[in-house]
Amino acid sequence: MYRYDEFDATFVRQRVDQFRGQVERRVNGELSEEEFRPLRLMNGLYLQLHAYMLRVAVPYGTLNSAQMRKLAFIADTYDRGYGHFTTRQNIQYNWPRLPDVPDILEHLAEVEMHAIQTSGNCIRNVTADHWAGVAADEAEDPRPHAELMRQWSSLHPEFSFLPRKFKIAVTGASADRAAIRYHDIGLRLKKNGQGEVGFEVFAGGGMGRTPMLAPRVRDWLAKEDLLPYLEAIMRVYNLHGRRDNKYKARIKILVHALGAEEFTAQVEREYARIDAPHIEPEQQELKRIAAYFAPPDYDALPGDDPALALRLEKHEDFAGWVERNVSAHRAPGYGIVNISLKPIGGIPGDASSDQMRAVADLAETFSLDEIRISHEQNLVLPNVAKRDLFALWQSLGEHSLADANIGLASDIIACPGLDYCGLATARSIPIAQDISRRLGDPARQREIGDMKIKISGCINACGHHHAGHIGILGLEKRGEEYYQITLGGSGDERASVGEIIGPGFSAENLTDAVETIVDTYMGLRENGETFLEAYRRVGPDPFKEAVYATH
Amino acid sequence: MAKKITGTQALTGNRLSDGGVVFLASNGVWRAGLENARLAHSDEDIADLEAEGADAVEANRIVDPYLVRVEVRQGRLVPAAFREHMRTRGPSVNLDFNSRTNGQAASAA
Numbered sequence: 001m002y003r004y005d006e007f008d009a010t011f012v013r014q015r016v017d018q019f020r021g022q023v024e025r026r027v028n029g030e031l032s033e034e035e036f037r038p039l040r041l042m043n044g045l046y047l048q049l050h051a052y053m054l055r056v057a058v059p060y061g062t063l064n065s066a067q068m069r070k071l072a073f074i075a076d077t078y079d080r081g082y083g084h085f086t087t088r089q090n091i092q093y094n095w096p097r098l099p100d101v102p103d104i105l106e107h108l109a110e111v112e113m114h115a116i117q118t119s120g121n122c123i124r125n126v127t128a129d130h131w132a133g134v135a136a137d138e139a140e141d142p143r144p145h146a147e148l149m150r151q152w153s154s155l156h157p158e159f160s161f162l163p164r165k166f167k168i169a170v171t172g173a174s175a176d177r178a179a180i181r182y183h184d185i186g187l188r189l190k191k192n193g194q195g196e197v198g199f200e201v202f203a204g205g206g207m208g209r210t211p212m213l214a215p216r217v218r219d220w221l222a223k224e225d226l227l228p229y230l231e232a233i234m235r236v237y238n239l240h241g242r243r244d245n246k247y248k249a250r251i252k253i254l255v256h257a258l259g260a261e262e263f264t265a266q267v268e269r270e271y272a273r274i275d276a277p278h279i280e281p282e283q284q285e286l287k288r289i290a291a292y293f294a295p296p297d298y299d300a301l302p303g304d305d306p307a308l309a310l311r312l313e314k315h316e317d318f319a320g321w322v323e324r325n326v327s328a329h330r331a332p333g334y335g336i337v338n339i340s341l342k343p344i345g346g347i348p349g350d351a352s353s354d355q356m357r358a359v360a361d362l363a364e365t366f367s368l369d370e371i372r373i374s375h376e377q378n379l380v381l382p383n384v385a386k387r388d389l390f391a392l393w394q395s396l397g398e399h400s401l402a403d404a405n406i407g408l409a410s411d412i413i414a415c416p417g418l419d420y421c422g423l424a425t426a427r428s429i430p431i432a433q434d435i436s437r438r439l440g441d442p443a444r445q446r447e448i449g450d451m452k453i454k455i456s457g458c459i460n461a462c463g464h465h466h467a468g469h470i471g472i473l474g475l476e477k478r479g480e481e482y483y484q485i486t487l488g489g490s491g492d493e494r495a496s497v498g499e500i501i502g503p504g505f506s507a508e509n510l511t512d513a514v515e516t517i518v519d520t521y522m523g524l525r526e527n528g529e530t531f532l533e534a535y536r537r538v539g540p541d542p543f544k545e546a547v548y549a550t551h
Numbered sequence: 552m553a554k555k556i557t558g559t560q561a562l563t564g565n566r567l568s569d570g571g572v573v574f575l576a577s578n579g580v581w582r583a584g585l586e587n588a589r590l591a592h593s594d595e596d597i598a599d600l601e602a603e604g605a606d607a608v609e610a611n612r613i614v615d616p617y618l619v620r621v622e623v624r625q626g627r628l629v630p631a632a633f634r635e636h637m638r639t640r641g642p643s644v645n646l647d648f649n650s651r652t653n654g655q656a657a658s659a660a
């Protein structure tokens with residue numbers, strides 16, 4: 001894992017001191033709210049519906065046990081004993097008091113964490129495939145590049161006041177688990193015919209009120225050219241991005257307005273103008289960073305563990321959990337364990353401080369001290385020996401963390417919605433809870449198979465509803481919540497934007513409508529088709545007919 | 552153009568210290584709970600609320616105060632707008648995590 005150098009440590013400490021002074025001046029009246037707002041936002045502090053909310057960055061979703069323990073400590077000491085893991089691989093605290101925030105940031109700095117780049121019109125915390133570095137289908141670990149981008153973007157004066165916020169996602173795998181085409185810039189490391197690794201570059205994607213998939217702007221970019229090329233993209237955006245209209249200011253609108261071809265041509269022209277001499281120091285820095293991400297010392301293990309095979313035979317629940325929650329690891333004899341934060345009827349992405357501590361302990365014992373946060377609001381123990389899976393599963397069960405539902409109908413993404421969020425038009429969490437209870441019977445959801453249900457509480461789409469196989473958007477009409485359903489979205493390597501199926505539903509009727517959609521799929525699927533495959537074959541009509549005939 | 556203000560109004564804001572939702576009650580005191588709010592029916596009363604709100608901002612106690620329309624429904628005073636209703640009530644989901652009853656929704660709106 002990356003460790004701060006002296007520069008990083010000093011920078012973060014200085015920011016804490018600076019913010020402490022700013023909070024003091026706000027409390028004693030030297031700063032007005034207008035003056036203070038941009039300062040607090042630069043430190044991840046929002047004012048939400050009922051309280052402040054502090055968003056803490058988890059760069060590329062990677063944490064160690066000490067960091068997770070610190071998050072639990074903060075939840076207990078300064079909040080209400082829990083935190084919310086988000087679709088940006090961050091954690092949010094919902095109840096911090098303003099005078100405590102500098103102390104919280106100081107605690108975070110002790111474990112090399114902060115809340116910088118979690119708000120404002122800057123390049124936000126870079127997100128990554130949550131299996132980065134361990135996935136069996138990966139060309140190369142993308143996290144050293146993500147870290148390089150973090151360093152490059154966090155202090156770059158050109159990028160502190162962009163037309164709008166800017167999100168970059170990166171993967172090194174063939175399967176896209178980071179929804180890269182839904183980002184302002186999406187990067188994928190891949191191998192060419194000569195076995196060299198380089199980037200495929202996508203730009204101009206996004207969710208929000210105008211969902212767009214990023215077109216490919218470069219099929220191949222040498223790794224060492226990454227920052228100059230990104231700089232060229234940012235310059236074109238900075239030059240032409242619409243600062244006059246918030247709703248048109250994202251890069252996706254620019255790419256759409258210019259057309260992918262013209263946008264790419266402009267980027268290439270800008271890129272040709274950029275001097276290359278700064279590449280060398282960047283490569284040295286990349287090497288320094290990459291050393292921190294070198295694969296850990298895995299034990300030399302056989303690919304299959306005989307004791308595991310026996311246990312799988314004997315314990316049906318355990319076998320079900322392994323089937324859904326354990327994924328292929330690149331090292332023989334190891335597995336990637338996905339911990340569901342989606343208990344049936346629970347709040348998606350929320351974890352208690354007890355659970356955080358338990359995960360920290362288990363990561364230390366079983367996962368070489370590493371934890372990941374996924375954009376699907378789950379946790380990952382990336383390095384678990386197969387021989388330890390049974391013991392780990394038992395321990396997870398003691399902390400209500402052994403739900404075997406990864407990728408199933410109850411593994412729902414939901415943003416905080418109107419239970420917390422100041423921008424929301426409707427609630428998301430109770431909707432997720434209701435659907436999860438309705439479809440969450442273990443046998444039933446296994447029978448339904450792969451299913452991504454995603455819920456946002458407003459058009460901003462933090463719940464990624466556009467990328468949901470079943471997407472749900474909460475709106476308000478005449479003082480009542482109502483919900484629009486989209487079908488056929490996907491954030492994977494065959495990304496698509498979901499299509500609205502028709503008029504919305506009241507909160508009372510919504511779960512019935514979702515169940516009708518699921519039942520319709522079950523009735524028409526062929527040869528083990530997943531929901532998404534079936535939808536792509538038959539289109540929306542059978543679902544519309546079923547839903548609007550009965551509701 | 553200023554929004555036309557109609558109906559009974561209360562003045563709400565968030566406390567600077569913890570962001571908590573409060574309403575202007577009597578004598579410049581801000582309290583949680585709409586039932587404690589001082590209600591304004593006339594333009595004059597509304598102007599008074601706003602003036603006291605500005606004082607509270609000046610005194611660094613309250614952030615961004617604004618008027619909300621309130622009405623009586625089934626004998627209870629409630630905000631007219633759904634968002635304000637949610638804001639006044641607090642989250643509708645059970646937050647008692649460490650009791651492991653995570654997720655049992657509290658009473659619906």
Ligand code: SF4
Binds near residue numbers: 415417418422424459
């Ligand atoms: S989608 Fe809307 S309601 Fe949900 S967290 Fe984002 S801004 Fe808030």
